Amino acid sequence: xxxxxxxxxxSCYYNKKCVLNSLSINVxxxxxxxxxxxxxxxKTTFLRTLNRMSDLEVLFxxxxxxxxxxxxxxxxxxQFLRRRVGMLFAMPIPLPMSIYDNIVYAPKRLGLINKKxxxxxxxxxxxxxxxxxxxxxxxxxxxxxxxxxxxxxxxxIARILAINPEVILFDEPCSGLDPISTAKVEExxxxxxxxxxxxxxxxxVKQASRVSDxxxxxxxxxxxxxxxxDTLFISPKEKQTEYYITGRFG
Amino acid sequence: MMKLSPKLSQKLSYMLLFIATMLAIIPVLxxxxxxxxxxxxxINWKFLTSMPxxxxxxxxxxxxxxxxxxxxxxxxxxxLPVGVCAAIYLNEYAKDNFLTRLIKLAIVNLAGVPSVVYxxxxxxxxxxxxxxxxxxxxxxxxxxxxxxxxxxxxARGALNxxxxxxxxxxxxxxVSRWQTIRHIVLPNxxxxxxxxxxxxxxxxSGETAPILFTAAxxxxxxxxDSIFDQVMALPYHLYIISTQIPNMPxxxxxxxxxxxxxxxxxxxxxxxxxxxxxRKRRKW
Numbered sequence: 001x002x003x004x005x006x007x008x009x010x011s012c013y014y015n016k017k018c019v020l021n022s023l024s025i026n027v028x029x030x031x032x033x034x035x036x037x038x039x040x041x042x043k044t045t046f047l048r049t050l051n052r053m054s055d056l057e058v059l060f061x062x063x064x065x066x067x068x069x070x071x072x073x074x075x076x077x078x079q080f081l082r083r084r085v086g087m088l089f090a091m092p093i094p095l096p097m098s099i100y101d102n103i104v105y106a107p108k109r110l111g112l113i114n115k116k117x118x119x120x121x122x123x124x125x126x127x128x129x130x131x132x133x134x135x136x137x138x139x140x141x142x143x144x145x146x147x148x149x150x151x152x153x154x155x156x157i158a159r160i161l162a163i164n165p166e167v168i169l170f171d172e173p174c175s176g177l178d179p180i181s182t183a184k185v186e187e188x189x190x191x192x193x194x195x196x197x198x199x200x201x202x203x204x205v206k207q208a209s210r211v212s213d214x215x216x217x218x219x220x221x222x223x224x225x226x227x228x229x230d231t232l233f234i235s236p237k238e239k240q241t242e243y244y245i246t247g248r249f250g
Numbered sequence: 251m252m253k254l255s256p257k258l259s260q261k262l263s264y265m266l267l268f269i270a271t272m273l274a275i276i277p278v279l280x281x282x283x284x285x286x287x288x289x290x291x292x293i294n295w296k297f298l299t300s301m302p303x304x305x306x307x308x309x310x311x312x313x314x315x316x317x318x319x320x321x322x323x324x325x326x327x328x329x330l331p332v333g334v335c336a337a338i339y340l341n342e343y344a345k346d347n348f349l350t351r352l353i354k355l356a357i358v359n360l361a362g363v364p365s366v367v368y369x370x371x372x373x374x375x376x377x378x379x380x381x382x383x384x385x386x387x388x389x390x391x392x393x394x395x396x397x398x399x400x401x402x403x404x405a406r407g408a409l410n411x412x413x414x415x416x417x418x419x420x421x422x423x424x425v426s427r428w429q430t431i432r433h434i435v436l437p438n439x440x441x442x443x444x445x446x447x448x449x450x451x452x453x454x455s456g457e458t459a460p461i462l463f464t465a466a467x468x469x470x471x472x473x474x475d476s477i478f479d480q481v482m483a484l485p486y487h488l489y490i491i492s493t494q495i496p497n498m499p500x501x502x503x504x505x506x507x508x509x510x511x512x513x514x515x516x517x518x519x520x521x522x523x524x525x526x527x528x529r530k531r532r533k534w
Contacts, residue, residue, distance in 0.1 A: 053422055058346055083424030093415045096438060106423035109433065156419075163423055 004029040004167060004197040005050065010064035012045050012054065012221075019045050021221045022064070027167075032193050034200040034208035034229070037218035038244065043201045046218070047169050050199065051085040052078050068167070083110060086160035090172040092152035094144035099136050102144045102155055103127065106163045122162055130158035131188055150181025157188060168192065170200040174207065186211050205245050209233050217241045285507050292505025306469065306491055307498060311506055313473055317386075317481030318513075321465050322455050324390030324477060325397065330447060332394070333401030340402070341409045342431055360399040366459035368396040373463040387477040389465020393454045400450055408442025409435060441528030445521045452517035456510060458485040468494075484510045 005027040012020035020042040027033045035043045048054040049062060052073065066073045073081050095102050103123045107113045113122055123140065127133040132154040136147070144155055153173060160168055170189070174182040189198060189211050202208050208215050209229055216226035217240070225232065225241045236242045254262070296310055303309030344350040372392025382388040412435050420430040454460075466486035474481045488510060492503045 051422065053418065056418075056421065079424045079426050081424075082422055087422045089415070089419070089422075091415070093419045095416060095419060095434060105420075105433070106425055109423075109425045109429045159423065 002029040003027070004069065005199070006067040006070075008065045008067070010046075010049065010062065010066060012042070012049055012060065012062045014045075014057075015059040016061075019221050020049075023223050025216060025223060025226055027197055027199055028214070029197050030193055030195075031213040032189060032198040032200055032211055033214045033216060033226075034202055034212035035216045035218060036202060036205055036208050036244070040220070041218040042221040043218045044171055047087070047171050047199060047201045050167070050169055051082050051087050053082075053087060083163055084165050085167040085169060086163065086165035087169040088153070088156055088160060088171060088173050090175050092149055092156050092176070094147070094152050094155055096145060097143070098141045099144045099147070099155060100140040102159055103162050106159065110163060112163065126158040126162040127155075129161050129188075129192075130154045131184060131191075132158055148181075150177050150184060153177060153181065153185060154188065157185070157192075161192075165196065167197045167199065170198065170202075172202055173200070175203060182207070205247075217244060219244070282511070285504055285511060288500060289504030289506075289508035292499075292501040293508060297502075297505060298509070301471070302469070306487075306495055307502070311484070311487060311509065313470060314482040314484045314487040314506070315509070316473055317466070317470075318455055318484040318510075320386050320474060320477070320481060321389045321393065321461060321483060322451055324386055325393035325454055326447065326451055328390060328394040329397050329401050329450070333398050334405050334443060336398075337402045337405035337409060338431060338436075341406050342427070342435065357399045357402055361403065363396075364459075365396060365457055366462075368392055369460040369463050371395070372460060377464055383478065384463070384465060384467065384480045385478045386465055386474060386481055389461040389483075390477070392460045392464045393457065396457070396460050397450050397454055400453070401446065404446030404450070405439070405443050408439040408446065411442055412438045441524070441531075445525045445528070448517050448521035448524065452514045452521070455517070456485055456514050458489060461486060484513070 003026045007023055007025045007027075010020060010023045011018065019040075023042075023046065025033075035046060037043050045054060050066065050073070054060045054062075055078065062074075068076075068081070068084065073085075095105060097105070100123055103126050104113070104119050107119075107122060113119050124133060124137075127136065132151060135151055136155075144152065147155065153176075157168075174185055177185065186207065189200070192198060193213075200208070200212060212229045214226060215229045215232045217224045217232070217236075217238075219240055225236060225238045227237075232241065233245060236245065242248075298310060298315065299312050300310035301312060340350065340354060344353075369392060372388060372395070376382045376388040376391045377384055380388075382391075416434050416438070417430055420434050421427065425433075458466075461483055465480060466483040467480040468482075468490060470480060470482055484506065488503070488506050491498050491506065
């Protein structure tokens with residue numbers, strides 16, 4: 001049980017308005033932590049702070065600390081942090097280039113690979129790990145924009161795997177996908193946690209119960225409860241949690 | 251007051267709007283028609299490729315074509331890199347604060363300054379203060395300053411049309427901001443920048459006032475050797491032959507206007523077709 005991410009009293013503000021209030025939480029290495037909660041509960045802000053994407057926004061400000069392997073991420077170089085903490089967005093966003101180029105885009109820019117054979121091997125491995133290889137191996141050089149939504153999202157996973165991060169953040173990765181594509185993404189998440197640490201933000205309570213080791217419930221910018229997924233879903237300590245997971249909220 | 255029936259008011263407003271549209275189009279069509287009707291007889295290969303003769307009453311307009319071409323090309327070579335870099339800075343790097351907003355506002359308003367003011371500015375700064383003399387380079391610099399706000403505005407539009415999400419994805423993969431701009435934003439904004447540039451070329455080709463004091467000459471018996479020579483230019487040449495020279499054959503005046511108009515129109519059409527072509531090829 002090694003803590004990969006250690007969040008200490010993290011508060012976030014948009015335009016001075018508090019969206020995350022003094023949050024402290026741990027993410028254990030090679031586990032999936034899912035974050036559930038209604039809209040405006042601060043879960044996406046939490047996720048976007050973990051790789052400092054939120055720091056790009058003008059009105060955003062924060063207080064507190066987040067440690068990645070004992071190192072404060074707010075002292076780290078942003079680009080280097082994002083290389084270690086990859087992020088999958090809610091909507092699949094392939095870059096406007098071929099499938100092949102989508103995978104090699106970041107590794108090339110970061111100078112991770114040079115040789116043509118290495119690049120080919122990396123593309124194949126990343127696509128296999130994202131269980132997309134068999135679908136696209138014959139059309140690697142066609143535009144990624146022409147794939148189906150589920151394939152695009154798996155391509156985005158492959159693209160993250162290609163830079164070999166330590167943590168992967170999933171921001172409602174299945175909100176635009178059909179049930180079969182969702183199942184495939186969930187399958188790959190379970191496969192991925194063997195190598196990576198995963199934080200999953202989801203609006204789908206069932207998805208949290210299916211894939212995660214631990215579940216955290218956020219409400220109005222506050223962490224209400226975090227526990228082993230089984231415990232939280234069977235016997236939540238807080239009334240609010242119970243109401244939310246049983247769908248009686250609001 | 252008498253109230254119109256809905257049917258009648260519908261008809262009246264339709265007529266009004268239709269007439270307004272016609273008023274906008276008809277003068278342009280008449281101008282084009284008149285210039286072609288009176289000018290086409292002057293157009294031939296010799297007219298386009300030989301020097302003026304007989305106090306410009308005969309011969310060709312070759313030096314004016316070359317002069318305009320030289321000034322405009324120099325101007326674009328100067329404006330484009332500066333304009334695109336400024337647009338990148340304003341769009342991708344500058345923080346949204348009071349100063350940035352002031353700069354953006356100034357750029358929009360600079361586009362509305364009368365061109366003769368730029369001409370006088372160019373005369374003061376480039377011709378006299380920097381001692382470049384009346385020359386291609388002085389005219390090109392003046393046109394550059396005039397066109398810079400337009401290039402910056404169109405380039406910013408092109409950069410803005412690249413979805414924000416592409417930038418986010420690229421940054422989230424640990425790629426630096428400049429690499430994101432260089433490899434994601436610029437390649438996808440290039441088509442917009444290109445069409446904007448062609449339209450700018452078309453626009454400044456026809457400008458007279460900025461080159462009046464800075465680059466254009468009444469008559470130069472030879473072609474320019476360097477960018478420090480003064481040249482004849484089509485718009486200025488047209489002004490001279492239509493007002494300053496007695497007994498000017500009418501078809502040469504109209505012919506010159508036709509050449510200038512065709513140059514501008516051709517470039518506008520190239521820009522339109524380029525835009526259609528790139529829009530079809532766009533991948534998102």
